[in-house]
Amino acid sequence: MSTLEANASSRTLHVESQDERIGPAHARRRGGGPGPAAVWYLARRHRALLATGIVVGLVGVTAQLAQPYAIGELIKQAGQNKPLSASIILLVALFCVDGGFSALQSYLIGRAGENIVYDVRMLLTRRLLRVDLSAYGKQQQGDVLTRTVADTSLAKIALSQSLAQLVINGFTVAGGVIVMFVIDVWMMLITLACLGIASAISLFLARSVRRAAMVNREDTSQYGSDVQRVLSALPTVKASRAEDRETHRIGLLAWKARNSGVRVNGLNALFMPAMNVGTQAALAVVVGVGMTRVTRGTMSMADLTAFVMYLFYMVSPLVLFFLAIGQFQQGRAAIRRVDELTVLPQEGGVLDRMRHKSRPAPAKKSLSEDKDAVEFRDVRFRYGSADEGAETLTDVSFSVASRGMTAIVGPSGAGKTTLFQLVERFHALDGGSILIGGKDIETMPLSTLRGLVGYVQQDTAAMRGTVRENVVYAQPEASEEQIREVLELAGLTKVVDAMPDGLDTELGDQGSGLSGGQRQRLCIARALLQKPAVLLLDEATSHLDSDSEREFRETLSKVSSRCAVIAIAHRISTVVDADKIVVMADGQVQASGKHEELMKRNALYYRLANSQLQAAHSMSHTPEVPQPAHAGPVSAADAAGNSL
Numbered sequence: 001m002s003t004l005e006a007n008a009s010s011r012t013l014h015v016e017s018q019d020e021r022i023g024p025a026h027a028r029r030r031g032g033g034p035g036p037a038a039v040w041y042l043a044r045r046h047r048a049l050l051a052t053g054i055v056v057g058l059v060g061v062t063a064q065l066a067q068p069y070a071i072g073e074l075i076k077q078a079g080q081n082k083p084l085s086a087s088i089i090l091l092v093a094l095f096c097v098d099g100g101f102s103a104l105q106s107y108l109i110g111r112a113g114e115n116i117v118y119d120v121r122m123l124l125t126r127r128l129l130r131v132d133l134s135a136y137g138k139q140q141q142g143d144v145l146t147r148t149v150a151d152t153s154l155a156k157i158a159l160s161q162s163l164a165q166l167v168i169n170g171f172t173v174a175g176g177v178i179v180m181f182v183i184d185v186w187m188m189l190i191t192l193a194c195l196g197i198a199s200a201i202s203l204f205l206a207r208s209v210r211r212a213a214m215v216n217r218e219d220t221s222q223y224g225s226d227v228q229r230v231l232s233a234l235p236t237v238k239a240s241r242a243e244d245r246e247t248h249r250i251g252l253l254a255w256k257a258r259n260s261g262v263r264v265n266g267l268n269a270l271f272m273p274a275m276n277v278g279t280q281a282a283l284a285v286v287v288g289v290g291m292t293r294v295t296r297g298t299m300s301m302a303d304l305t306a307f308v309m310y311l312f313y314m315v316s317p318l319v320l321f322f323l324a325i326g327q328f329q330q331g332r333a334a335i336r337r338v339d340e341l342t343v344l345p346q347e348g349g350v351l352d353r354m355r356h357k358s359r360p361a362p363a364k365k366s367l368s369e370d371k372d373a374v375e376f377r378d379v380r381f382r383y384g385s386a387d388e389g390a391e392t393l394t395d396v397s398f399s400v401a402s403r404g405m406t407a408i409v410g411p412s413g414a415g416k417t418t419l420f421q422l423v424e425r426f427h428a429l430d431g432g433s434i435l436i437g438g439k440d441i442e443t444m445p446l447s448t449l450r451g452l453v454g455y456v457q458q459d460t461a462a463m464r465g466t467v468r469e470n471v472v473y474a475q476p477e478a479s480e481e482q483i484r485e486v487l488e489l490a491g492l493t494k495v496v497d498a499m500p501d502g503l504d505t506e507l508g509d510q511g512s513g514l515s516g517g518q519r520q521r522l523c524i525a526r527a528l529l530q531k532p533a534v535l536l537l538d539e540a541t542s543h544l545d546s547d548s549e550r551e552f553r554e555t556l557s558k559v560s561s562r563c564a565v566i567a568i569a570h571r572i573s574t575v576v577d578a579d580k581i582v583v584m585a586d587g588q589v590q591a592s593g594k595h596e597e598l599m600k601r602n603a604l605y606y607r608l609a610n611s612q613l614q615a616a617h618s619m620s621h622t623p624e625v626p627q628p629a630h631a632g633p634v635s636a637a638d639a640a641g642n643s644l
């Protein structure tokens, strides 16, 4: 492990140990409402570095403030023909302290900022990877990305640079004010009155900037989400000739973001004039009143000159101070957006994560042959709340033996995929229970559960990376021999051997570089490598040609002698040999049994199977399948959309 990796991982562990305290704890502290201030919590952990940076900056500012005095002394010494060496050394020392300390301050504040943004991004990464899928499904992916990348950067600037600027320039202004008070109280009160009005206007502007910045962040995020939506479906956009339509639609969002950005800039731009008008007014009044008092003899010319010099000296820090307020307010808008992401519900809950930490997944993944591998007991589930529609699954009950293949068939939308997702605990049940090896999955740590179950999804998920990385994704420590074995089982050996770099060939996003069928087989190889006790295959053969599917069926029969295979299948050829077939419709189990039985006693199964047998018959001229008395006509929809 490199030093960089070692540092990162030790830091990650440190941050991880504090992770559980963030979010819920803060939400509780504020009465359970939104805005858990996780970002502030993480920023506070770097307060020592921030404070050091600010103190170093203040030393630099003090050295800067002392320079006019040292120059005055030098001129005085020169005027009196005295030796200049001491004054020159003092002046050079002040220059060096000023330069050196301001460089050190920038470095320390920048470092603290990077530490904060690292911690925030690690927190977000962990939380997003453990997010409850139902909650995540409601988010726009582009928006999540904007919050994770762009908003965290803005938060970093606010929590490091802007905060430091506020303190250092605030100190400079306060120092100047005190010196000016010492020179002349009345003149200072007049100055404060003029600057006070300008400051009040600036503070009002700062609040408006924060509101406008929040709107601008949302608009920019919407634009980002839409660009992401279109880019992720670019071939569809092109094939649908939707480029102009999408350009127009995204253009409108870009225009909206542009307008809110212009508003933020406009409000920001008012800062300078507000302060300039204030300082110019103060200067005019100070010079007018000062000259009158000098004429009357109530103020010396030297004091008036010093007073005016300090007034000039104060202008720049004062402007920077208010600019930092504006920048800080923009950052607060970003911080709020990042905080909102940190409170997305997490799957499994704290208890599960604690169990997971103290008790890693067992190495042995086979289930006892005596017990059912999976048992669904009166499972009820709906997406969303009760008033959002009917139940997706109603009282689903069936069991799956620890060896052999169980096929699930049924019309599109019957709830088959949902059933698999419930086994993986992607969503919580509304009623009933699911048992694996006789144990309720709710009582298992997620890592144990998901170690027992291999899942090949309907939309196969290959990733950017090498073929090897894709295959070993769930089992990173797999040996070369094990990888070769599963590639052979999945019928990928020839494909991989023909690739330029074999197993180390790079694939693009979503596994581009492979055909749909090859991607599907890659995902099957990945699931097989895991040696699961239960293998869930969601239409895993839909992209395979007949030869590959036949080979894969042979693989399945080998695999199903070692574990339970549950396959959602849309090909009759995959289903006929299954040890058990479960027929689902409208979220309920209609019937279960073997192919021959169901052909005789279940009308839905008969229709689903027969549509394919008829199609096969018309292609191969095989004898017609006899229709039982109860069977209805086969609709085009049945033939096209059914999972069989």
Ligand SMILES: Nc1ncnc2c1ncn2[C@@H]1O[C@H](COP(=O)(O)OP(=O)(O)OP(=O)(O)O)[C@@H](O)[C@H]1O
Pocket: 137, 383, 392, 410, 411, 412, 413, 414, 415, 416, 417, 418, 419, 458, 642, 643
């Ligand atoms: N994330 C979701 N949010 C809300 N409703 C959903 C979600 N996913 C699925 N559904 C709904 O749940 C029902 C069951 O969907 P599911 O994907 O389980 O069906 P399926 O039997 O696997 O269909 P197919 O054979 O077409 O894949 C459908 O009516 C679908 O619209």
